Amino acid sequence: MSVDPARTPHRAEHAGHAYFFCGARCRERFIAEPARFIPGDQSSERSSPTPFVAGAKWTCPMHPEIVRDGPGACPVCGMALEPLTPVAGEEPENPELRDMTRRLWVAAAPSVPLLASAMGRQAIAPLPP
Structure with missing residues (x-):
């Protein structure tokens, strides 16, 4: 899935990289366990x-x-x-x-x-x- 970084309010930063998400739930899951997704x-x-x-x-x-x-x-x-x-x-x-x-x-x-x-x-x- 591609997300437009300019339009999404769901963002997170990990290890100096910015990550953009389609929804709040995806962002929460990433923040809780970033190693699972990277x-x-x-x-x-x-x-x-x-x-x-x-x-x-x-x-x-x-x-x-x-x-x-x-x-x-x-x-x-x-x-x-x-x-x-x-x-x-x-x-x-x-x-x-x-x-x-x-x-x-x-x-x-x-x-x-x-x-x-x-x-x-x-x-x-x-x-x-």
């Missing part, structure tokens, strides 16, 4: 998985007309921008790939019992001569 180290989540090269152009894989001077998100679809010229060298760990691989295995796990229950009789039935 993860310890956010820099690793927001860092670019691809090394940044000065002067390189970045574009959206789905919207090639979007070209930026640095990494970020596509303003149209929100996908991570990719460098136009690939960077040579060892590829760093890609958090998007790790996330999609995890989702694949989470989705595949329940499909095995479903396949067995749906196709079980056909799999063990003898083949006709």
Whole structure:
């Protein structure tokens, strides 16, 4: 949810940063337990998985007309921008790939019992001569 800082009366300050809230209840919950809402180290989540090269152009894989001077998100679809010229060298760990691989295995796990229950009789039935 996005909140307009100029229009909301619900504000709080924590560790030198100003936080804005949609309602008083959200603000109260934040003030009571700020560590619950602010993860310890956010820099690793927001860092670019691809090394940044000065002067390189970045574009959206789905919207090639979007070209930026640095990494970020596509303003149209929100996908991570990719460098136009690939960077040579060892590829760093890609958090998007790790996330999609995890989702694949989470989705595949329940499909095995479903396949067995749906196709079980056909799999063990003898083949006709």
